[in-house]
Amino acid sequence: MPHPRSSLGQQPALPDRLRIRPFVDDDRAGVIALWERVFPDDPPHNAPPRMLDAKLAANDGLLFVAADTDTLLGTAMAGYDGHRGWLYAVAVSPGHRRCGIGTALVRHALDALRSMGCVKVNLQVRATNTAVVGFYESLGFEVEERVSMGMRIG
Numbered sequence: 001m002p003h004p005r006s007s008l009g010q011q012p013a014l015p016d017r018l019r020i021r022p023f024v025d026d027d028r029a030g031v032i033a034l035w036e037r038v039f040p041d042d043p044p045h046n047a048p049p050r051m052l053d054a055k056l057a058a059n060d061g062l063l064f065v066a067a068d069t070d071t072l073l074g075t076a077m078a079g080y081d082g083h084r085g086w087l088y089a090v091a092v093s094p095g096h097r098r099c100g101i102g103t104a105l106v107r108h109a110l111d112a113l114r115s116m117g118c119v120k121v122n123l124q125v126r127a128t129n130t131a132v133v134g135f136y137e138s139l140g141f142e143v144e145e146r147v148s149m150g151m152r153i154g
């Protein structure tokens, strides 16, 4: 069945064989390549192999990929500490944007967090990344009046 967007003839359709599923080891090269392409300015502590290994070490099953047969098209990483859920590394391959993959990934991650008892999800977007605010608003997120703080401890 065509994706609803395609029936209007205005948006590319979701790939027919698109699946959102948990990361498996065979996804490693694709995930690293995607993150290197989509997050080229990230600091060294977010180097894709390091970030991936750290997430896999957490063994929480909250790293999801969007894949079309054997092509990796997107990722979404979630975290849950028992109090809040967080979203990170939501990324879609540049040639496959605006056809609903990012939405499908975030909704999948939100379902996983909800099933763990999570009632509130937070995320951070760089102040310069204004386009992405519209993406998250389309999913129901709201910009909240908060001061975001952080400190490197390792």
Ligand SMILES: CC(C)(COP(=O)(O)OP(=O)(O)OC[C@H]1O[C@@H](n2cnc3c(N)ncnc32)[C@H](O)[C@@H]1OP(=O)(O)O)[C@@H](O)C(=O)NCCC(=O)NCCS
Residues within 6 Å of the ligand: 011, 038, 088, 089, 090, 091, 092, 093, 096, 097, 098, 099, 100, 101, 102, 103, 104, 125, 129, 131, 132, 134, 135, 136, 138
């Ligand atoms: C943000 C991102 C994941 C969106 O993925 P996507 O698959 O293109 O998103 P969708 O197709 O599901 O978009 C859903 C809606 O979000 C909004 N949206 C998506 N990208 C947008 C953009 N660049 N500007 C404004 N609104 C946008 C639109 O309302 C869109 O619906 P429409 O296409 O019918 O107008 C993708 O652009 C990306 O990988 N960006 C770079 C990585 C990044 O900055 N990630 C977020 C920080 S962790």
